[in-house]
Amino acid sequence: MMRRLLDALYTAAAGLAALSLLGIFLVMMAQVLLRELRMQLPAADDVSAYLCVATTFFALAATFKRGELIRVGMVIDRLRPFPRRVMEALVLVMAAVIMAYVTWWTGQDMLFSLEIEEVAQGTVPIPLWIPKLAMPLGAGLLLVAILDELVTVLRGAKPSYVVAAEERAASGDFSAEL
Numbered sequence: 001m002m003r004r005l006l007d008a009l010y011t012a013a014a015g016l017a018a019l020s021l022l023g024i025f026l027v028m029m030a031q032v033l034l035r036e037l038r039m040q041l042p043a044a045d046d047v048s049a050y051l052c053v054a055t056t057f058f059a060l061a062a063t064f065k066r067g068e069l070i071r072v073g074m075v076i077d078r079l080r081p082f083p084r085r086v087m088e089a090l091v092l093v094m095a096a097v098i099m100a101y102v103t104w105w106t107g108q109d110m111l112f113s114l115e116i117e118e119v120a121q122g123t124v125p126i127p128l129w130i131p132k133l134a135m136p137l138g139a140g141l142l143l144v145a146i147l148d149e150l151v152t153v154l155r156g157a158k159p160s161y162v163v164a165a166e167e168r169a170a171s172g173d174f175s176a177e178l
Contacts, residue, residue, distance in 0.1 A: 006144070006145075006148055009061070009141060009144070010061045010062045010065055010141070010145060011062065013058045013059070013060075013061050013062060013137075013138065013141050014058070014059060014061075014062035014063075016054070016058040017054070017055045017056075017057075017058035017059035017062075020051045020052075020054040020055040020058060020134075021051070021055045023047075023051045024048050024051045024052060024055070027041065027044050027047050027048050027051070028044075028048065030044070031044050042122075042123040042124050043120065043122045043123055043124035043126060045122070046120050046122045046124070046126060047126075050126075050130075050131030050134075053131065053134055053135065054131065054134035054138075056138070057134045057135050057137070057138025057139060058134060058137070058138045058141075059138075060138050060139070060141065060142040060145075061138070061141040061142045061144065061145040064142060064145050064146070064149075064161060065145055065148075065149075065160050065161060065164075066160075066161065066164050067160070067161030067162065067163075067164035067165040067168075068164075069161075071161070075087075076088065076091070085153055085156065088153045088159065089150060089153045089154060092146055092147075092149055092150040092153060092159075093150065095146045096143060096146045096147055096150060099139055099140075099142050099143040099146055100143055102139045103136050103139040103140045103143050106132070106135035106136040106139055107136035107140075109132060109135075110129050110132040110133055110135065110136055111129075113127075113128045113129040113132055114127075114129035149161065
C-alpha cells in the first residue's frame, strides 16, 4: 500500500514537471505568435522562469528513483556487498540531511513571500509565493524518495536507482551513464 502511494506521488510530481515543461512551450509559442501581430505577452519571461524552476524541482524525485540523477560511483561501485550497503546508507543519510535543509529553507522563503505579500516586479504582479511553492514541494518529495531508498538499503535490498541502472546496462542502454 505504502509502495503504491509513494510511487504514485513520484509519478504525479513527474507529471507536474511535464505540465510545467509544456507550459514553457506554450508561453514561448504564444510569444512567437503575438510578436507576428506586433503584440507582447505580459510577464512571459517571468512565467517561463517560474515554470523552469517548477519543471526542475518536480522532476527530482522521479529522476532520482530511476537512477538518472548524476551519481559518481567510482568508489562505491567497487565495494563488496556489505561495505557497499553501509556506504550507500551513509551517503543517503547525508543526502537526506542536505535535502531536509533545502526543503526547510525553501519552505521558509515561500512562507516569507506569502507573509509579506511579495509580488513579481515585472509587468504582471504575480504573488511570488505561488511559483516558490514548487521548490519546497519538489525538494520535500526528493527527501521522501531519499528516505524511501534509505529504508530499502537498511532492509538489505538494492536501491531502485541501482536496479534501474543495472537494467539499463543489461539492455545495452548507457545513455544515462557518464
